[in-house]
Every structure is written in structure tokens, then in C-alpha cells.
Amino acid sequence: MLTTENELQLNSIACELIEKFENKTATVGVVGLGYVGLPLSVEKAKAGYKVIGFDVQEEKVAKVNKGENYIGDVIPTDLEKLVYEGKLMATSDYSFLTEVDAVAICVPTPLDIYKQPNMEYVESSAKAIAKYLQKGTLVVLESTTYPGTTEELIKPILEETGLVCGEDFFLAYSPERVDPGNKNYNTKNTPKVVGGSTPECTEVAATLYENVLEGTVHRVSSPAVAEMEKILENTFRNINIALANEMAILCNKMGIDVWEVIDAAATKPYGFMPFYPGPGLGGHCIPIDPWYLTWKAREYNYHTKLIETAGEINDSMPDFVVKRCMEILNEQGKPLKGSKIVVLGVAYKKDIDDYRESPVLPILNKLSDFGAEWVVIDPFVKEFKFKGRLQKTELLTSQLIEEADLILITTNHSVFDYELIINQSKSILDTRNVIKDKNIKGKCYKL
Structure with missing residues (x-):
């Protein structure tokens, strides 16, 4: 038996697993090799563990085994070196799951058309793990989900094997915290939250992460607490962005520069945190995560009014952007139909190649519905799926700028030549405030 600092008595199976984590003799698995799973696999391998990544997409498997990187936050030379060694x-x-001592589930948790959680990837992963589950294995869910998933969905599937959670195997939830393109915080140094199904589960999981990451590991009392804190993180951002977006709409009506308003408010050293408006929300987390909670709340006969209102405001921003395009073109005596729009950026944030849930996609759809001719420029995204078909992006040229009736800045990539755009364009709608003090009346318009 092992006694931890908080006087927790661990059984021999937990002690043996902790010892493997501490002396780096454990083999760890990661199910799902996407934006979360591949960086996590790399960090675990760099920490000294043998890592096996699992994915149903053969293309990803082949690329990893060749040392070919496809995720922006992974350093290509790190991946290549780890595979080579x-x-x-x-x-x-x-079936290789029989070789692992711990496995993390990092698969997508999308919403269906009714904004309800689609748990098929998590469920199928849990069933695959259960099929090969060995005594003394740690299973950690990292995919963002609704409170209760770990113990209500995954635990029963794993215990169908006859093994007992907290005694024969260990189960925990530890939410991924990935911010693509963030130069200061990444998988390695971002603090980690861990909540196990039992105190033993929490301690075993926390020990693994403490031996992998530089960031602190914060233990919580249950998987549900960890699941809820992840939802709170992104709901907090969703609601505050919605407030900024609503302020942008009102300021536009009143002839006030919302960006100047926010900058002024940000001078207050307490009680205010700046959030900024934009063309809408993108990425896999902020536009999606709050709806998990909204769905789960119905089980308790509770209506999440504030969260849903924020979602409606953010979802309406593509409409507002297209409306602004119409207004700007009308000032020039041009209808939106037949106008040439150069759209700068399809990625949901600057300097990354991720366009999941990008608000640019509904903007393009609405521009098409009104008969506008558009072309997308994005040096980070070579092609993107639009209405079920792959659409290639183009290179920004002087000719494209000069021929465009309107330049629409939807992603503020730092590599764009904004001086060239300002000098050679007829008009610009800047939804990201990248033009800032270069606002030229009658030519450059803000959101």
C-alpha cells in the first residue's frame, strides 16, 4: 500500500501503475490523432514514455508513422525524431490496446443539427478500449463533453468487462486545453485539471500528467467537476464575446467606434476584461461547448437562458457582416448581386490553418445566396470544404485587390500586406480591427 501526501491509501495495482509512470516504463496510448491527440502523443513521447496512437483514419496513421506532421502546434522535427527513435x-x-498501461480518449464530440451532443466517437472509443481492457490500466477522457459523460457513459461500458473501476482499472476526466496558434501556452505548459471516479483514480491520473507536463496539475473531486469546469471556461468566453458583438451592432447604429470603446474600458485595472467582436465564433470549442450544458440542463428541468441568448447573438454575426457589405456597396451605388468580394481568411483565428466551425463559411454561403462573386485568400488554408465540395483558396495579388468591389477582412493573418490592400482597394470592411488608426473615411469600414 502507498500513502500519498493527503493520506490516501492506494492499493497494490495503483501503486504499481504509479511506479511505472514515475520511472517512465509505462506504455501510453492516445485514441484520436487530431488537434488534441497528436500534440498530447508527442508530449508523452518526449517525456520518455513509449506512445501508441490510435486513429480510424489510415491517412493520419500513415503520416504519423512517416514522421509527417499535419497539426500546427506540433514541431515537425519533434515528431520526426520521436518516430525515428x-x-x-x-x-x-x-488490439494494440492490450500493450498500454494508460490510454487517453481525444476524439471529436460534435453537435448534431439540433445542437445536441453526438457521442458516437466517444462511445465507440470506449467500446474499443473495453474489448482489450487489461487489469491495472488508466483510462482518461479528454474530449470536451457534458457533465456526467465519464461516469454515465464510459464507466458502465468499461465495467461490462467485469473489472471494477477504482480497483482493477482507473478512470478519470481531464479536459483538453488547446489554443491553436498560442505562442505562450501549449499542451506542455498549460495547467491541467484532473477528476477521477475515485480518489485513487484521481491520484493515478494526476501522477501521469505530472510526469508529462510542466504546467501544474489541479485535482478536483470528481469527473463531473472537471467536465463542468471545461464547459464554464468556454461558456464564459462565449457570453462575453456575445456582449462585445451586441455592443458592436449597437455602436454601429449610433456611429460610435466599438473598438475605441473597448480600449477605453480596458484601461480600468480591475473589474473589466476586454473581449472583442468579430464576424462570428469559430473553432471546435467556444461555439459548441455551451450547447452541451444547455442540452444536459434539460434533464434537470432548467433552461439556460443567458447561454442560449449568447449563442443566438454570436450565430447572427455572419448576417450582420453581410448586411454591412450591402451597406458599403450601396454607398458606391452597387448592389451585392454581381459584386466581386475578396474574402481575406477562412481560418477561424489568425495565423492558424484550422477552419472548423469558421464563421466565414456561413458568410460565404450568404454572399452566394445574394449573388455576389467571391474568392477566398488564406495562406494557411490551401483548401476548405464548402457545401460538401473542396474549394481552393487563392494567392493575394494586386490584380485581385484592384478588381474587387470590396475587400472583406474576416481573419487578421499577420502575413497579409495591409498597406498594399489599403492603397489599392476600392473599399474595405474590417471585421477584426486590423486597420485600426489607418481608418480612411469612405474607404475603410469597421464592423
């Missing part, structure tokens, strides 16, 4: 491999054969 045999510390990291990928497979679509889930």
Missing part, C-alpha cells in the same frame, strides 16, 4: 507509432489496429 521508436518512441511514437500510430495504428488503426485497436
Whole structure:
């Protein structure tokens, strides 16, 4: 038996697993090799563990095994070196789960058309793990989800094997915290929250992360607390962005510069945190996560009014952007139909290649509905899926700028030549405030 600092008595199975984590003899698995799973796999391998990545997409498996990187937050040379040294491999054969001492589930948790959680990827992953679950294994769910998923969905599936959670195997939830493109915080140094199904589960999972990450590991009392804190993080941002967006709409009606208003408010050293408006929300987390809670709240006969209102405001921003396009073109005596629009950026934020849930997609859809001709420029995204078909992006040229009736800045990539755009364009709608003090009346318009 092992006694931890908080006097928790751990059984021999937990002690043996903790010892493997501390002396780096454990083999760890990661199910799902996307934006969360691949960076996590790399960090675990860099920490000294043998890592096996699992994915149903053979293309991803082949790329990892060749040392070919496809995720922006992974350093290509790190991946190549780890694969070459045999510390990291990928497979679509889930029977290799029998070789792991710990496995993290990092699969998508999308919403369906009714904004309800689609848990098929999590459920299928849990069933695959259960099929090969060994005594003394740690299972950690990292995918963002609704409170209760770990113990209501995953735990029963794993216990169908006859193994007992907290005694024979260990189960925890530890939410991913990935901010693509963030130069200061990444998988390695971002603090980690861990909540296990039992205190033993929490301690075993926390020990693994403490031996992988530089960021602090914060233990909470249950998976549900960890699941809820992740939802709170992104709901907080969703609601505050909605407030900024609503202020932008009102300021536009009143002839006030919302960006100047926010900058002025940000001078207050307490009680205010600046959030900024934009063309809408993008990425896998902020536009989606609050709806998990809204769905779960119905089980308790509670209506999340504030969260849903924020979602409605943010979802309406693409309409507002297209309306602004119409107004700007009308000032020039041009209808939106037949006008040439150069859209700068399809990625949901600057300097990344991720366009998941990008608000630019509904903007393009609405521009098409009104008969506008558009072309997308994005040096980070070579092609994107639009209405079920792949659409290629183009290079920004002087000719494209000069021929455009309107330049629409939807992503403020730092590599765009904004001086060229300002000098050679007829008119600009800047939804990201990248033009700032270069606002030229009658030519450059803000959101």
C-alpha cells in the first residue's frame, strides 16, 4: 500500500501503475490523432514514455508513422525524431490496446443539427478500449463533453468487462486545453485539471500528467467537476464575446467606434476584461461547448437562458457582416448581386490553418445566396470544404485587390500586406480591427 501526501491509501495495482509512470516504463496510448491527440502523443513521447496512437483514419496513421506532421502546434522535427527513435507509432489496429498501461480518449464530440451532443466517437472509443481492457490500466477522457459523460457513459461500458473501476482499472476526466496558434501556452505548459471516479483514480491520473507536463496539475473531486469546469471556461468566453458583438451592432447604429470603446474600458485595472467582436465564433470549442450544458440542463428541468441568448447573438454575426457589405456597396451605388468580394481568411483565428466551425463559411454561403462573386485568400488554408465540395483558396495579388468591389477582412493573418490592400482597394470592411488608426473615411469600414 502507498500513502500519498493527503493520506490516501492506494492499493497494490495503483501503486504499481504509479511506479511505472514515475520511472517512465509505462506504455501510453492516445485514441484520436487530431488537434488534441497528436500534440498530447508527442508530449508523452518526449517525456520518455513509449506512445501508441490510435486513429480510424489510415491517412493520419500513415503520416504519423512517416514522421509527417499535419497539426500546427506540433514541431515537425519533434515528431520526426520521436518516430525515428521508436518512441511514437500510430495504428488503426485497436488490439494494440492490450500493450498500454494508460490510454487517453481525444476524439471529436460534435453537435448534431439540433445542437445536441453526438457521442458516437466517444462511445465507440470506449467500446474499443473495453474489448482489450487489461487489469491495472488508466483510462482518461479528454474530449470536451457534458457533465456526467465519464461516469454515465464510459464507466458502465468499461465495467461490462467485469473489472471494477477504482480497483482493477482507473478512470478519470481531464479536459483538453488547446489554443491553436498560442505562442505562450501549449499542451506542455498549460495547467491541467484532473477528476477521477475515485480518489485513487484521481491520484493515478494526476501522477501521469505530472510526469508529462510542466504546467501544474489541479485535482478536483470528481469527473463531473472537471467536465463542468471545461464547459464554464468556454461558456464564459462565449457570453462575453456575445456582449462585445451586441455592443458592436449597437455602436454601429449610433456611429460610435466599438473598438475605441473597448480600449477605453480596458484601461480600468480591475473589474473589466476586454473581449472583442468579430464576424462570428469559430473553432471546435467556444461555439459548441455551451450547447452541451444547455442540452444536459434539460434533464434537470432548467433552461439556460443567458447561454442560449449568447449563442443566438454570436450565430447572427455572419448576417450582420453581410448586411454591412450591402451597406458599403450601396454607398458606391452597387448592389451585392454581381459584386466581386475578396474574402481575406477562412481560418477561424489568425495565423492558424484550422477552419472548423469558421464563421466565414456561413458568410460565404450568404454572399452566394445574394449573388455576389467571391474568392477566398488564406495562406494557411490551401483548401476548405464548402457545401460538401473542396474549394481552393487563392494567392493575394494586386490584380485581385484592384478588381474587387470590396475587400472583406474576416481573419487578421499577420502575413497579409495591409498597406498594399489599403492603397489599392476600392473599399474595405474590417471585421477584426486590423486597420485600426489607418481608418480612411469612405474607404475603410469597421464592423
